[in-house]
Amino acid sequence: MKEVTYLEWLKQLPKCDNLYSSSCCPVCNCKGLSYQYMGFNDKDIGWKIVWCESCGSGIKISRTKIPSGANVLIEDKQQEAFFVAHSNLNLIL
Numbered sequence: 001m002k003e004v005t006y007l008e009w010l011k012q013l014p015k016c017d018n019l020y021s022s023s024c025c026p027v028c029n030c031k032g033l034s035y036q037y038m039g040f041n042d043k044d045i046g047w048k049i050v051w052c053e054s055c056g057s058g059i060k061i062s063r064t065k066i067p068s069g070a071n072v073l074i075e076d077k078q079q080e081a082f083f084v085a086h087s088n089l090n091l092i093l
């Protein structure tokens with residue numbers, strides 16, 4: 001599989017969250033990226049996990065603004081459950 005850097009990932013990401021599902025993975029070129037916000041109570045800055053549904057490659061984007069109304073995993077347990085459910089992911093941190 002192609003080696004893709006963090007910056008190359010960032011360049012490839014769509015500006016708008018609703019365009020992720022129609023965006024292509026920079027690693028395997030398949031269409032269909034997913035994302036998940038994680039953060040803290042009462043803070044609109046958190047982080048975002050972005051990954052490819054096909055090959056499991058992805059990145060963690062630190063210090064990102066969480067849009068109002070977005071689905072955010074706040075609790076440690078929820079975040080752990082996410083990574084258990086997505087144990088195939090190969091993230092650049």
Ligand SMILES: [Zn+2]
Nearest residue numbers: 025028052055
């Ligand atoms: Zn991929």
